[in-house]
Amino acid sequence: xxxxxxxxxxxxxxxxxxxxxxxxxxxxxxxxxxxxxxxxxxxxxxxxxxxxxxxxxxxxxxxxxxxxxxxxxxxxxxxxxxxxxxxxxxxxxxxxxxxxxxxxxxxxxxxxxxxxxxxxxxxxxxxxxxxxxxxxxxxxxxxxxxxxxxxxxxxxxxxxxxxxxxxxxxxxxxxxxxxxxxxxxxxxxxxxxxxxxxxxxxxxxxxxxxxxxxxxxxxxxxxxxxxxxxxxxxxxxxxxxxxxxxxxxxxxxxxxxxxxxxxxxx
Amino acid sequence: xxxxxxxxxxxxxxxxxxxxxxxxxxxxxxxxxxxxxxxxxxxxxxxxxxxxxxxxxxxxxxxxxxxxxxxxxxxxxxxxxxxxxxxxxxxxxxxxxxxxxxxxxxxxxxxxxxxxxxxxxxxxxxxxxxxxxxxxxxxxxxxxxxx
Amino acid sequence: xxxxxxxxxxxxxxxxxxxxxxxxxxxxxxxxxxxxxxxxxxxxxxxxxxxxxxxxxxxxxxxxxxxxxxxxxxxxxxxxxxxxxxxxxxxxxxxxxxxxxxxxxxxxxxxxxxxxxxxxxxxxxxxxxxxxxxxxxxxxxxxxxxxxxxxxxxxxxxxxxxxxxxxxxxxxxxxxxxxxxxxxxxxxxxxxxxxxxxxxxxxxxxxxxxxxxxxxxxxxxxxxxxxxxxxxxxxxxxxxxxxxxxxxxxxxxxxxxxxxxxxxxxxxxxxxxxxxxxxxxxxxxxxxxxxxxxxxxxxxxxxxxxxxxxxxxxxxxxxxxxxxxxxxxxxxxxxxxxxxxxxxx
Ligand code: SF4
Ligand code: SF4
Ligand code: SF4
Ligand code: SF4
Numbered sequence: 001x002x003x004x005x006x007x008x009x010x011x012x013x014x015x016x017x018x019x020x021x022x023x024x025x026x027x028x029x030x031x032x033x034x035x036x037x038x039x040x041x042x043x044x045x046x047x048x049x050x051x052x053x054x055x056x057x058x059x060x061x062x063x064x065x066x067x068x069x070x071x072x073x074x075x076x077x078x079x080x081x082x083x084x085x086x087x088x089x090x091x092x093x094x095x096x097x098x099x100x101x102x103x104x105x106x107x108x109x110x111x112x113x114x115x116x117x118x119x120x121x122x123x124x125x126x127x128x129x130x131x132x133x134x135x136x137x138x139x140x141x142x143x144x145x146x147x148x149x150x151x152x153x154x155x156x157x158x159x160x161x162x163x164x165x166x167x168x169x170x171x172x173x174x175x176x177x178x179x180x181x182x183x184x185x186x187x188x189x190x191x192x193x194x195x196x197x198x199x200x201x202x203x204x205x206x207x208x209x210x211x212x213x214x215x216x217x218x219x220x221x222x223x224x225x226x227x228x229x230x231x232x233x234x235x236x237x238x239x240x241x242x243x244x245x246x247x248x249x250x251x252x253x254x255x256x257x258x259x260x261x262x263x264x265x266x
Numbered sequence: 267x268x269x270x271x272x273x274x275x276x277x278x279x280x281x282x283x284x285x286x287x288x289x290x291x292x293x294x295x296x297x298x299x300x301x302x303x304x305x306x307x308x309x310x311x312x313x314x315x316x317x318x319x320x321x322x323x324x325x326x327x328x329x330x331x332x333x334x335x336x337x338x339x340x341x342x343x344x345x346x347x348x349x350x351x352x353x354x355x356x357x358x359x360x361x362x363x364x365x366x367x368x369x370x371x372x373x374x375x376x377x378x379x380x381x382x383x384x385x386x387x388x389x390x391x392x393x394x395x396x397x398x399x400x401x402x403x404x405x406x407x408x409x410x411x412x413x
Numbered sequence: 414x415x416x417x418x419x420x421x422x423x424x425x426x427x428x429x430x431x432x433x434x435x436x437x438x439x440x441x442x443x444x445x446x447x448x449x450x451x452x453x454x455x456x457x458x459x460x461x462x463x464x465x466x467x468x469x470x471x472x473x474x475x476x477x478x479x480x481x482x483x484x485x486x487x488x489x490x491x492x493x494x495x496x497x498x499x500x501x502x503x504x505x506x507x508x509x510x511x512x513x514x515x516x517x518x519x520x521x522x523x524x525x526x527x528x529x530x531x532x533x534x535x536x537x538x539x540x541x542x543x544x545x546x547x548x549x550x551x552x553x554x555x556x557x558x559x560x561x562x563x564x565x566x567x568x569x570x571x572x573x574x575x576x577x578x579x580x581x582x583x584x585x586x587x588x589x590x591x592x593x594x595x596x597x598x599x600x601x602x603x604x605x606x607x608x609x610x611x612x613x614x615x616x617x618x619x620x621x622x623x624x625x626x627x628x629x630x631x632x633x634x635x636x637x638x639x640x641x642x643x644x645x646x647x648x649x650x651x652x653x654x655x656x657x658x659x660x661x662x663x664x665x666x667x668x669x670x671x672x673x674x675x676x677x678x679x680x681x682x683x684x685x686x687x688x689x690x691x692x693x694x695x696x697x698x699x700x701x702x703x704x705x706x707x708x709x710x711x712x713x714x715x716x717x718x719x720x721x722x723x724x725x726x727x728x729x730x731x732x733x734x735x736x737x738x739x740x741x742x743x744x745x746x747x748x749x750x751x752x753x754x755x756x757x758x
Contacts, residue, residue: 028555031738033645033646053736053737063702142365143365145363145364145365148365154411155449157680158651159650159651159654160685161650164736172686173687186666187412187668187677188680189407189408189411189479189677190407190409190410191325191411195321198360201360202353202356206356219449219656227363227364230363231356238352238355256349260351264354265354265374266375266390412677413474
């Protein structure tokens with residue numbers, strides 16, 4: 001039995017958790033989310049380099065909530081998203097047990113301080129493909145960037161898998177689904193798609209923890225996470241607030257500093 | 267005459283009620299003449315000027331946008347403009363990242379006493395947007411992707 | 414018409430496709446972008462991807478686009494002018510590189526939109542579409558066409574079916590008059606052939622035994638408890654529905670300003686929580702349990718009852734696209750067993 005399986009088994013046996021949300025073997029060599037409720041089933045749990053989806057997203061699911069107290073197998077990105085959810089009062093820190101997993105080490109985290117220490121010790125890692133795109137975007141002119149996003153977003157059919165896979169996209173009614181008034185064109189044409197993604201990026205500013213779940217979820221292969229990550233990074237750069245590091249962080253865009261940059265204002 | 271010379275840009279100004287709107291009023295009562303290309307939309311506070319309003323204006327054919335409100339520390343509601351400023355920083359950054367021309371979206375602080383500044387801000391904006399020509403990159407999106 | 418047989422080299426196939434684009438007909442074929450493959454408008458045949466597996470997104474948009482304008486309106490003085498879309502203007506298009514399951518799906522999709530009041534847009538597009546399919550030489554672990562009423566060499570729904578028969582050569586079956594018309598222009602590029610046994614060149618598809626009798630079992634399984642566990646990891650996105658060649662749900666949206674606008678038809682998905690949300694706030698499908706049940710029931714119980722065939726051709730796209738690895742083959746097997754267990758005395 002792996003260390004993860006042992007720890008998960010102990011949590012279930014002691015009643016500290018009623019369900020362990022983790023990764024299990026899926027089809028075609030992929031891993032998939034599994035919900036382990038009995039000690040006998042802990043053998044289903046695996047953790048390796050394939051485990052990148054952010055499982056924190058399932059905490060908001062009513063069916064999962066009804067299973068009782070959850071323990072969650074979390075990548076460093078998922079730990080950051082939990083911290084951010086705590087900061088946004090979406091998760092009660094006493095309600096969730098975290099099995100933080102990274103390569104082969106498993107760490108049990110049960111309080112905000114431990115989560116924060118773990119997040120601080122595991123800085124954001126950006127996959128090489130994303131890094132390459134970011135670097136090439138930085139070299140582009142505005143027109144080239146426009147053309148890049150136009151081409152990428154032309155494949156978006158608004159399946160919202162990016163939103164569904166994001167732990168921080170927890171609104172029960174997304175602005176893109178509002179129709180009174182209708183802010184974002186519902187249709188997946190160029191305008192509707194651009195407005196949808198710009199809105200998502202704006203709503204993720206200072207909140208996106210750069211876990212990469214949205215990009216991996218996109219069936220069309222669009223590096224869609226770049227937008228939310230860029231919004232979050234601009235908040236970090238301009239206002240010094242990095243998402244997912246502190247459980248008591250104030251919301252970056254609902255706060256301000258008197259000396260925030262304003263060189264662009266006439 | 268060529269179309270470039272006759273092009274009169276449509277500018278939508280989103281302003282707060284307490285400072286810039288009053289400032290624009292002062293421009294008028296002081297009989298300062300300024301470009302008539304601006305349609306002013308009055309809001310209670312810059313904090314209420316959602317970036318989606320800017321997008322909607324661009325979508326419906328605005329060539330330029332002007333957003334203006336009270337100077338820092340002058341907000342009628344104390345902090346509305348400070349909050350707005352943060353959002354503008356991110357909004358501008360994202361527009362730029364997605365390749366839109368930021369020169370079409372201008373920001374200003376114009377107080378109730380700055381009638382002359384309002385005229386100047388509007389005149390500068392109109393001049394610059396006129397040089398840029400009609401906005402197409404945003405309205406073009408409208409036509410793409412519909413079978 | 415009776416099926417006509419021919420043989421064609423790969424080089425000549427490319428020439429034929431080039432000829433189609435040069436002749437002014439729009440050509441749609443698979444094109445690779447990164448790791449994903451889409452049916453795109455092709456102007457240079459070198460861009461065509463000859464990947465062995467089905468494309469990421471199905472060809473359904475050729476009949477049923479993601480978003481299409483049904484009508485537009487504009488204020489004209491005191492009155493409102495409404496411009497109906499003219500279906501007669503739909504251009505002739507050639508769709509190349511569909512797999513046999515895709516062609517079957519296109520036929521079923523057209524039948525669905527022709528049921529009752531015929532949808533003139535889909536109908537006209539179908540009428541104008543020439544489908545040139547490629548038999549499958551390989552299948553992957555998500556395919557189950559042979560259990561879903563099709564197969565790797567099935568010509569149903571295709572105008573021309575090509576089977577790679579070794580040595581950069583295709584055996585060609587011309588199945589319709591439309592196919593024959595298109596070929597007539599390119600007489601020098603292919604040779605007459607005789608009916609050939611192509612079975613040796615076709616993929617071996619793993620059967621999905623649970624699918625036989627699945628529909629009948631589902632009929633009594635609406636209240637079953639199997640759905641909850643089965644759908645637990647489903648995220649409620651629209652990925653499965655949007656890559657599926659047979660998902661046909663849509664949403665009608667009016668867009669524009671009070672002075673002008675249009676009525677648009679956009680794809681929709683039963684996986685979304687808002688799909689059945691009532692104005693009152695009540696949602697008859699409150700959780701993913703009910704939404705996943707709807708997806709399976711619709712495809713494998715309601716569609717067979719109404720049309721005599723499932724709303725699925727076993728292309729495997731949904732399984733490949735799902736971010737939560739909701740594998741349809743596995744789901745069908747598991748649900749079938751679960752339902753059987755529950756109904757056992
Ligand atoms: S936007 Fe994407 S990268 Fe950011 S938190 Fe959400 S899923 Fe993770
Ligand atoms: S997951 Fe991809 S295709 Fe789906 S809405 Fe997001 S960006 Fe668009
Ligand atoms: S089955 Fe997969 S693709 Fe379909 S709605 Fe659920 S998570 Fe999305
Ligand atoms: S339900 Fe899945 S396997 Fe069946 S036709 Fe649709 S995408 Fe293909």
